[in-house]
Amino acid sequence: MKIIVAIKQVPERDAHIRIDSSGKWIEESDVQYAMNESDAYALEEALQLREKHSGEVIVVSAGPERVGTTIREALAKGADRAIHIDCNDLNQRDALGVARLIADAIRPDNADLILTGLQSDDLGYGQTGVILAELLGVPHATLILHVEKTDAGLKVKRELEAGFFQEIELPLPAALTIQSGGNKLRYATLMGIKKAKTKEMRVVTAAALDGAPVAVLDGIAHPKKQRSTQIIPGDAKQAAATLVEKLKFEARIL
Amino acid sequence: MSGICVVLEERDGRIGRISWEALAAGKLLAAQSGQPVSAVVIGASTESIANEAATKAVNNVIRVEHPLLAHYTSDGYTIALHQLIEKESPTAVVFPHTYQVRDFAPALAARMNEVLIGDVVAIGEGPVFTRQLLQGRLAGNYRHQGSGPCFVSVQAGAFRADAIESGSAEATNFTPTIDAAQIRTEPGEPFRGSAQTVDLGSAPLIVSVGRGIKEADNLPIVQELATALGAELAASRPICDNGWLPMERQVGSSGQTVSPKLYLAVGISGAIQHLVGMKGSQCIVAINKDPDAPIFEVADYGIVGDLFEVVPALTEAIKAAKG
């Protein structure tokens, strides 16, 4: 099985975020980057499928030069080769624009399966996998926790809302977006990183942005309220009532 | 091109609350531009939900019906709604941001060379759509610039469903052309996660109890709170060490790591071993009599007080709220 995994490099969860002078993106110089979490799970799923059914795992990632470190991490964890779409204006492209870049880069490989993480931790569009399927004309399923290969194609376990799950069967080739937590992630090893040095990393240059995107990110801002503890006053009964009100309308949980 | 289409989603035979919130967002867009709003329902037989939708202040209800839409499939929904949108050519299509919408709406938009502006939390004049970036640490403002309809999905709780007035609308039918061969996936019946073992990791709501409960005999008051909430019961290590609750319910560095939507910590002071197991929770509520307890450092909401008074009061308040 030839599997392509689209991975994204995103700011570390802990990164200190400052808005840059354009007001449209964050100051990148003082941010450290890591592999997007659900993409790491997508990679893990791909590696496990290859271990079971043999084949090849190819990672593809779009972004500037720094993306190379995340690609090498993926190679160190066991991917066979990589495609780096060199692109310095990723944040200005919308989900369709990015998916087009990836589709163009991976089309020649005619993969059996395309995996992406469910959603990126930075922009959080959660659409790349689904649009890729549309652009490549293959069926897809999202929020996948478990993948099983069958004679006819795949049987996957999809997460639904409110604690429910569903099994979906679909033929290959197909695209899946992988939910975090379905597998245990492997860690990068010294042996892996040494082996990665000799693996192929093909760099392709991204096509220039063709006019304005459909969805334009005009500006970013810090949300009004940072997370802080609200101590709810009053006696037990009042406090309880206030809390329920807040959980309902402020936190929107109940 | 005119009109706003709001695609409503069925949940357990009725229209879910988040769909009404999407309708509220659609009406907001309509009000900005003075356009009519259509409610769209979709399925193999949509009569009852269409009737439900017709009781709201919408201009009309469109019933998208086809036998092949009996079960949700991305292919079926995409084909059907694509045909509807081609026919209606609305300026905007609004969805609730549900798992189902996330599964097909991006493909539907892409099919029309458009992009879904997803998970929107606010709509300003323009319209400008606000959505969260970097897991809520930033807010991004988006504008739609395509030539086709603007696809939008709205986050649960972002708009007030109870703001929608009632009305009585006409329903019209739309029958899409779908060939069975076009539906490439075969969905199975939804099922619950394995009920045998406690899977705190996937529980959306957790009530967790710590040393503050003092004795095993006091546990029922916390259990009642969990039941009222529909939450799983969990505990800090000392409770499980004492055998008051089974080890599998232990949250923390030597137990399970959880990230529910709500983590309600009762009588837990918040030792680091416990914090590492639950810090990823979306919303943390702490009830503790010690105002200096470290748990309040990580909590979103805190009640400083005697848990033996607060917990029963909270149970009552939740029961009342759920009606």
Next chain:
Amino acid sequence: MTSLSATLAEPQSFSLVEKLLFLLLVAASGVLFWRRFGPILRKILHSRKDPDFHLSPIGRRVWDFFWEVICQAKVIQQRPLPGLAHAFVFWGFCAFALVTLNHAAVGLGIGFLDPASWIGRTYFYLADAFAIACAVGIFGLFVRRFLVRPRWLGSKVSWESGFIAGLIFVLMVTYLGAFFTTDAAPTARILWWIHTLTLLIFLPLIPHTKHLHLVLSPATIFLSRDGFSQIPPLVGDEDFGLVTGKDLTQLVSLQAYSCVECGRCSEHCPATNTGKLLNPKEIILGVRAYLNEFGPASDEQLLGKHNSQEAVFQCTTCGACEFQCPVGIEHLPIMIGLRRGAVNTGAWENDYGGKLFNQLERGSNALGISALERDKFIQKTELPIFDGTQEYCLWLGCMGGYDPKGREIIASFARVMNYLGTSYGVLKKEKCTGDPVRRLGNDLLFQQLAEENLKALAQNKVKKIVSICPHCVRTIQEDWKAYGTPPEIEHHSEFMARFAGRLPKQKSDEKVVFHDPCYLGRYRNVYDEPRELVQLSATLVEAPRHRERSFCCGAGGGLAFLGEETGERVSHVRAQELVATGASTVGTACPFCNTMFRDALAASEKPPQLLDIAQLVARGLPPVAPTSNGVSKA
């Protein structure tokens, strides 16, 4: 005949047959010795060279040899009675070197020490004294092994040890007996032959038994690495730690064959003592068994043959084994080497370990908490940010930055520094020093963390660091060296002890038992400083196991992050011991010990309070005075 003027009786002449028989027996004994010892020596010599081995500084080696081998210091210090008995046997052997040589020479008619001469007489009398001491010693050791039977010697009765003890006893008795007869008497001849046969039986037995240490351990001690728990560097693209036989170095193999199976390591091991699978002695003997079965050129995996992965990952790296070992075995480089082999190749699969690694691959701290929480703590506690102008960088560490208890320690220590007028600041961003991943054997992650931290410290122009965590101190000072030059660092106990004269003193009856953290004590030799600080405001009491013999809290070696342990909890065993001292307060100097004891002490009926030495010192400080702008500083 019990005259002090008695001389050693030596048969005056031997027949040719006797001489030939003697030579034949010597040759046979020598061949039998070599047939066993030769292969062992080859296995050691054919092991991989130690990449970091240097003979210099030779002075340290000579001193270790003198102190630990000649003086038998460690043997005696750590187990006085059996140690002394052993020392007598050892010294007896030394004294006998000349005696035995002469004894053999006599057999060939070329004896060089005349018992009648004053030199010979003096020497043989001296040897007499040693022979008596040795005979008493070996008898004592025999009684201990076969009648007292301490469980650390293992459940299996070692008959060969008994036999050899018998041989040694016979050697001494036959020597002493020769003073009670005359040269011409047949008894002298019989004694000579018994003595000779005993010697010639003993020689080939040496390489077959744990008495191999007689030959090897002086070399092992002389060649041991400089410093405690020295983890060797990985060299080249194929070195991932101890994976197969090919990775065993000469030092590891030498040490494996040197083990005398005394069980001191097991006796002090927190894992062995709480019913875990791990027994450090068995790890060393496992390496030896591997070498015997597969040899040093084998591609067979080291783990899964004679050593189990599970056992290797139960080690808290407290270092009690390495500290105790009387024959110079360095357990920690071996234990961590085996872990490296498993982790660097990805063979180790562990849910908790994997999570820890993933958290540190993408985050900043071992606890997996957002760095924003650290920022909030810094703001709330009003800790100054390091800007290059202050003298000290106060290193928070994961526990100091995120753990509620660790934060209390930081806040207290900050008060002490404010009181002393020390200028200090904390870094805006800090990453885990890599201690847990270093000890767990993840070299890739450790290198990343060390390099990022070193870079940040250099950018901030940090010259001196002070830390509340002995693990951070050790890792920064020793382990980071492989990747750069770390700033000077000291533990807060050392820092405060330097200013003890300026810190408030109050006599008090409050009894405080101080728990020596492994990474402060055995790893850093800091024992007196925290005690001095405790005594500023309280009466110090000692737990039965303290200072060098302190018993681990169970957190080290990355184990704090590996979930629930099997068997009894190490922390509970230690907590009970501390409670039993009757002290009203347990003093610690490590935030990991603190967090382990917090739960463990709570299990006791009347738990003593638990305070870090910084908290013990800070409580004696005067209340904080308002600063000039009216805002009080924490």
